[in-house]
Amino acid sequence: xxxxxxxxxxxxxxxxxxxxxxxxxxxxxxxxxxxxxxxxxxxxxxxxxxxxxxxxxxxxxxxxxxxxxxxxxxxxxxxxxxxxxxxxxxxxxxxxxxxxxxxxxxxxxxxxxxxxxxxxxxxxxxxxxxxxxxxxxxxxxxxxxxxxxxxxxxxxxxxxxxxxxxxxxxxxxxxxxxxxxxxxxxxxxxxxxxxxxxxxxxxxxxxxxxxxxxxxxxxxxxxxxxxxxxxxxxxxxxxxxxxxxxxxxxxxxxxxxxxxxxxxxxxxxxxxxxxxxxxxxxxxxxxxxxxxxxxxxxxxxxxxxxxxxxxxxxxxxxxxxxxxxxxxxxxxxxxxxxxxxxxxxxxxxxxxxxxxxxxxxxxxxxxxxxxxxxxxxxxxxxxxxxxxxxxxxxxxxxxxxxxxxxxxxxxxxxxxxxxxxxxxxxxxxxxxxxxxxxxxxxxxxxxxxxxxxxxxxxxxxxxxxxxxxxxxxxxxxxxxxxxxxxxxxxxxxxxxxxxxxxxxxxxxxxxxxxxxxxxxxxxxxxxxxxxxxxxxxxxxxxxxxxxxxxxxxxxxxxxxxxxxxxxxxxxxxxxxxxxxxxxxxxxxxxxxxxxxxxxxxxxxxxxxxxxxxxxxxxxxxxxxxxxxxxxxxxxxxxxxxxxxxxxxxxxxxxxxx
Numbered sequence: 001x002x003x004x005x006x007x008x009x010x011x012x013x014x015x016x017x018x019x020x021x022x023x024x025x026x027x028x029x030x031x032x033x034x035x036x037x038x039x040x041x042x043x044x045x046x047x048x049x050x051x052x053x054x055x056x057x058x059x060x061x062x063x064x065x066x067x068x069x070x071x072x073x074x075x076x077x078x079x080x081x082x083x084x085x086x087x088x089x090x091x092x093x094x095x096x097x098x099x100x101x102x103x104x105x106x107x108x109x110x111x112x113x114x115x116x117x118x119x120x121x122x123x124x125x126x127x128x129x130x131x132x133x134x135x136x137x138x139x140x141x142x143x144x145x146x147x148x149x150x151x152x153x154x155x156x157x158x159x160x161x162x163x164x165x166x167x168x169x170x171x172x173x174x175x176x177x178x179x180x181x182x183x184x185x186x187x188x189x190x191x192x193x194x195x196x197x198x199x200x201x202x203x204x205x206x207x208x209x210x211x212x213x214x215x216x217x218x219x220x221x222x223x224x225x226x227x228x229x230x231x232x233x234x235x236x237x238x239x240x241x242x243x244x245x246x247x248x249x250x251x252x253x254x255x256x257x258x259x260x261x262x263x264x265x266x267x268x269x270x271x272x273x274x275x276x277x278x279x280x281x282x283x284x285x286x287x288x289x290x291x292x293x294x295x296x297x298x299x300x301x302x303x304x305x306x307x308x309x310x311x312x313x314x315x316x317x318x319x320x321x322x323x324x325x326x327x328x329x330x331x332x333x334x335x336x337x338x339x340x341x342x343x344x345x346x347x348x349x350x351x352x353x354x355x356x357x358x359x360x361x362x363x364x365x366x367x368x369x370x371x372x373x374x375x376x377x378x379x380x381x382x383x384x385x386x387x388x389x390x391x392x393x394x395x396x397x398x399x400x401x402x403x404x405x406x407x408x409x410x411x412x413x414x415x416x417x418x419x420x421x422x423x424x425x426x427x428x429x430x431x432x433x434x435x436x437x438x439x440x441x442x443x444x445x446x447x448x449x450x451x452x453x454x455x456x457x458x459x460x461x462x463x464x465x466x467x468x469x470x471x472x473x474x475x476x477x478x479x480x481x482x483x484x485x486x487x488x489x490x491x492x493x494x495x496x497x498x499x500x501x502x503x504x505x506x507x508x509x510x511x512x513x514x515x516x517x518x519x520x521x522x523x524x525x526x527x528x529x530x531x532x533x534x535x536x537x538x539x540x541x542x543x544x545x546x547x548x549x550x551x552x553x554x555x556x557x558x559x560x561x562x563x564x565x566x567x568x569x570x571x572x573x574x575x576x577x578x579x580x581x582x583x584x585x586x587x588x589x590x591x592x593x594x595x596x597x598x599x600x601x602x603x604x605x606x607x608x609x610x611x612x613x614x615x616x617x618x619x620x621x622x623x624x625x626x627x628x629x630x631x632x633x634x635x636x637x638x639x640x641x642x643x644x645x646x647x648x649x650x651x652x653x654x655x656x657x
Contacts, residue, residue, distance in 0.1 A: 001026055001060065002068055002184050002212055003048050005238075008057035010043065017043055019236040021057075025184070030206060031214040032227035032245060036476045037448055039233040041216045042074070045186050062184050069134075071181025074188040077173045079161045086157040089143045089176045096136045102127050139179065146175045149201040150194070167193035178205070185213045191222055195361060196499075196534050218477055220245050221501035254639040259305045262632055266302050269628075299625070322464045323388035326350050326493035327373070331382030333519075334368045340380040341365035342519045348512070350493050352387075352464075357508035357526070358497045359533050364514040366497045370394065370467045373495075386465070393463030397470050399454035402442050408453060409438040415460040431456045447474035455483075464492035472500050501526060504533070588652035595645035602638040609634065 003025045010018040017040045025031065033041050046052040047059050049072060062068040080091045106124040110117065135142065144157065150171045161172060170193045177185065185206075191199055199222070206213050206226040214231075217223055223230070223245035230241045230248040241248045273292050280289040327350040333340040342365055350356060358366045371377045373384045374394040386392065395401075402411060413424050428438055431452045445453065451474050458466075466487070472480045484506045487494050498504055505526040512521050513533060522529055613627050 003062040004058075004060040005044065005047060005054075006058045006060075008047065008054045008059060010040075010047070010052065010055050016236055018054075018233075018238075021233070021236075021238040023231055023238055023240065025062075025212060025214060027212055028210075029212050030226050030228045031231055032223040032229070032248075033214060033216045033231045033233070034218075034223070034245070034248075034477055035233035036478060037446070040236060041233055042188055044231075044233070045072070045074070045188055045214075045216065048186065068184055069180065069182040070184045070186065071177035071179065072186045072188075073174050073177035073190055075170060075192065079169060079172070082160070082162060084158045085147065085152060085161060085164070085172055086140075086143060088161045088172050089147060089179060090139065092176060092180050093134070093136075093139055096131065096134050096139055099127055099131045099134070100136060103131060135182070143175065143179055146178055147172070149205075150175055150198050171198070181211050181213075183211055185209075185211050185215075187213065188216045189218070190215065191217060191219045200534060218475070218480065219500070219502070220477060220480070221505070224502075251640075255636070256305050258632065258635045258639065259302070261635070262628065263302045263305055265628065266299075270296065270299070270301075320389050320391075320464070322352050322390045322492060324352050325387040326352050326354070326390050326465045327387060327495075328385045329373075329382065330385065332369075332372070332379055332384060333381045334365050334372045334377070335380045336368075338380065341368065342514055342517050344381050345519050345521075348521055350465075350495065352493055353491060354510060355487060355494045355496065355507050356510045356512060357504045358495060358512045358514065359499075359504070360514035361535070366514055367397070367469050369514075370396075370469050370495065370497060374467055390465050391463050392465045392467065393458045393461060394467045395454060395458055395469060395471055397473060399450045401457050402450060402454055404441075404443050406442050407438070408433050408440050408442070408445070411442060411453060411457060412460055415457060427460065428456065448476065448479065451475060452479065466490065466492065466494040466496075468494060468496045468498075470498055470500075471496065472498065472503055501533075584655045585652065588648060588655050591648040592645065592652055595641065595648050598641045599638065599645055602634060602641055606631070606634045606638060 001024055005021050005023045008018055008021045009016070010021075021040075021044065023044065033044065035041050043052065047054060048061055050061055050063075062070045064070075079088050081088050083091070103124065106120055106127065109120045110124065131137070144154070147157065148154070152168075152171070161169065164172065174187075174190055177187065190202065194202065203222060203225045206215075213226070215223070215226065225244075227244045228242070230243065230245060232239045232241065232248070232252070241251055243251070273296055277289045277293050277296075280286060281293075283289075329345050329348040329350075331344045331346055332348075333342055333344040335341040358369065360366055368377070372379045374392060376394075403414070406414065408428060409424060412428060413419065413421075416424075425438060428434070433449075433453070433456075440449075442450070442453065451471070455471070468487070471483055475483065480500070480503065484503055487496065487507045494507075496503070496507060508525045510521065510523050511525070511529060511533065512519060515535065522532070526533055609627060609631050613631070616623060616627065
């Protein structure tokens with residue numbers, strides 16, 4: 001075990017941040033650490049790093065004294081040196097430099113062949129072994145390779161760190177952490193300053209590295225690629241899951257559904273007991289009623305599931321239905337100082353209900369195009385024409401539709417002054433503004449809160465064409481998912497500029513890529529054109545279309561009909577028997593059969609226990625609670641058994657084709 005937290009509690013003043021958190025990091029794992037903003041993700045890392053002390057519980061830290069080579073990245077790290085990019089990346093390897101210097105001295109002494117030769121040679125062997133263990137012979141080459149993969153050219157290696165931008169400094173610190181973390185890497189939001197090529201390199205590196213990795217990230221596509229385990233922090237508590245982010249979501253939804261059912265069952269039980277107490281507390285059965293009241297006071301009550309609060313529920317009502325065509329771009333190009341950023345789009349129609357994603361590297365003109373469509377700036381050439389009955393709403397990264405003089409309540413009430421107070425409060429509650437939050441000044445809101453209020457303001461106006469510029473920036477994962485659900489359920493048209501590949505994959509049904517002075521449109525989503533979007537141009541054919549996965553051949557009957565009339569008819573050759581495939585099919589058939597048997601057994605046991613609960617005496621609360629706990633365990637086991645059966649069935653179907 002490299003590091004662990006065992007039943008850890010931590011608070012800052014009266015605020016409890018972590019409650020009974022347990023987490024063990026084993027060799028070879030890759031953890032994705034997720035949770036809402038403020039859930040304690042970075043706090044967990046700080047405990048492992050020794051930057052914070054737990055109020056209770058135990059922490060096993062990954063220290064150098066335990067022989068663990070750890071690297072840590074966070075966005076607030078500052079360079080250790082005032083040197084060059086390469087020197088900063090290698091700054092943590094001062095021991096390597098000292099060992100190398102000692103090796104040179106020992107080599108010189110061995111050449112003198114003095115009387116202490118045996119002693120010098122023994123020391124030289126120890127120093128060399130330590131140097132090799134620290135990768136001293138390859139560390140400089142590795143540093144240069146990692147820096148290049150993160151976007152630095154050879155000419156940048158000698159640049160002073162102090163002359164770099166904030167994003168460039170972050171990438172240097174990430175390279176430094178990767179170099180250090182040969183046993184364990186703790187990465188806090190490492191993808192924020194990476195372009196797509198660097199991001200894809202980091203995904204590949206984490207997949208291939210021998211080091212154990214723990215990553216705090218809101219990038220769900222990234223987590224799907226790299227994570228083998230997920231640690232979720234919610235309301236200060238921890239829960240570990242096997243699998244990547246998508247697998248975590250499936251298991252989480254199953255757990256929430258089960259917990260909701262158990263909560264409802266317990267609430268019904270409590271209601272029945274309270275009704276009995278009310279009817280009998282002053283009658284002949286007062287002793288029994290008092291006993292049941294005592295039992296209820298000791299009952300371990302299930303908390304109401306958070307399912308209804310996990311996502312922010314947005315709705316985008318259309319003020320009126322638009323025509324079939326929402327927007328037309330005609331010979332349109334944008335830019336600055338009269339210079340276009342790309343060749344004009346001759347003709348592009350956005351239809352009602354269409355969801356188009358705009359992709360490309362920074363600075364190519366994606367946000368600029370949205371500004372031109374919303375008439376904030378003029379087009380360089382051409383124009384945008386709105387369709388019939390179209391009302392446009394524009395969400396920009398700077399939330400300029402917010403009035404800094406307002407409170408949260410005033411911001412929304414100002415859109416519909418005739419609305420009742422309770423209507424405004426109910427509307428704000430959908431965006432997680434409750435209680436004292438509605439009286440917060442706009443200027444005091446966090447980045448994520450400002451984004452939520454900006455969206456709320458837009459929705460309050462009512463639109464049927466949405467322009468969304470990086471709508472998930474500064475949001476935690478539940479809010480991101482809510483935004484996706486909103487765009488998908490919106491009946492109008494939407495144009496979305498985003499770097500969020502998960503959002504793009506869920507939402508976009510068409511794509512506009514701006515790259516190398518050209519704006520190209522394609523029907524289909526991110527999964528249909530992944531290489532094209534990610535600028536992996538080697539995977540594209542010369543025509544610009546994705547390389548087909550397989551080359552289709554005509555069946556023999558069709559080939560004959562297209563060949564010469566005199567072509568001889570050859571009987572088809574029998575396909576060779578694929579023994580590996582046969583073995584795989586048999587193996588998966590066995591797994592399916594075993595999974596089916598397990599599901600059937602658990603379903604039978606669950607039916608039996610439900611019958612027993614229906615026949616129980618409600619007064620026997622201890623027996624009822626025990627049965628309820630047994631039912632919870634069976635239902636959880638059944639949910640996982642069903643998942644195993646579905647996975648085995650899918651593997652069998654794949655093997656058979």
